[in-house]
Amino acid sequence: MSDKASVSKELNLKHTKILDGLLKLPENKECADCHKKAPRWASVNLGIFICMQCSGIHRSLGVHISQVRSATLDTWLPEQIAFMQSMGNGKANSYWEAELPQNYDRDDIENFIRTKYERRKWVSETAKQPNPLDFQNDTTFHNSEEGTAVPRKARKYSLEEDPLTEYMSQIEQTTKTLHGASFSMDFDLMNDEFFIPPRANMIVLWCLHLAGQLLIELL
Numbered sequence: 001m002s003d004k005a006s007v008s009k010e011l012n013l014k015h016t017k018i019l020d021g022l023l024k025l026p027e028n029k030e031c032a033d034c035h036k037k038a039p040r041w042a043s044v045n046l047g048i049f050i051c052m053q054c055s056g057i058h059r060s061l062g063v064h065i066s067q068v069r070s071a072t073l074d075t076w077l078p079e080q081i082a083f084m085q086s087m088g089n090g091k092a093n094s095y096w097e098a099e100l101p102q103n104y105d106r107d108d109i110e111n112f113i114r115t116k117y118e119r120r121k122w123v124s125e126t127a128k129q130p131n132p133l134d135f136q137n138d139t140t141f142h143n144s145e146e147g148t149a150v151p152r153k154a155r156k157y158s159l160e161e162d163p164l165t166e167y168m169s170q171i172e173q174t175t176k177t178l179h180g181a182s183f184s185m186d187f188d189l190m191n192d193e194f195f196i197p198p199r200a201n202m203i204v205l206w207c208l209h210l211a212g213q214l215l216i217e218l219l
Helices: 009-023 052-061 076-087 087-096 107-117 161-171 200-219
Strands: 040-043 049-050 068-070 139-143 150-151 175-178 181-185
Touching: 009 076, 049 052, 049 087, 052 068, 052 107, 087 161
Parallel strands: none
Antiparallel strands: 040 049, 040 068, 139 150, 175 181
16 A cells, blocks of 8 residues: 555645654754755654755665655655654664764765665664664554644554544444344445545445434334
8 A cells, every 4th residue: 555545635734744843853953964954855764854965875775774755745654753753863863873983074975874874883782773663553642843643653544544444344244133134234335346535435334324223213
């Protein structure tokens, strides 16, 4: 499933506001690697904000090391937002640059980035590397600077998909008995031949539920 298919417009708007708030934090106002001002890209699995030049170098490292995403243009998943909130440039660099000599020369920025993330030359010897996979099942929330609630860890579904999935599971394959006879409601609204967007699904299924209840009362 694509990221866009997993995130509603409303949730995507919340994510945009949260990212904007994170970029305004002092620690994130500079690129995590070269220290250029106003970074607008991110490595979602490293939890850092980076500039355009460094984002190109990060892409060349491969997605097994760094997964690059635009902080202003791309669609983000809840777990990615949660991990960025939990990390940020300050916390990330406290791990990746723990043993970095003071005033280290960063003129050859590509070599610096490869030494930092590929060779892991300056990582902390005592701290554990933050892992985005730790954020896949917790659905608790905390507030950002902008006051927008986001999951502390990943959700299996987007915020509007949870109640829909639960409701569909309750009414699919439902059998009701009317005066000794039974009828079943077997809904398959998500197949290739008949697709209704999630919000419309909820409305249709709710109307069918109410109609069934009314029919029971009339009989």
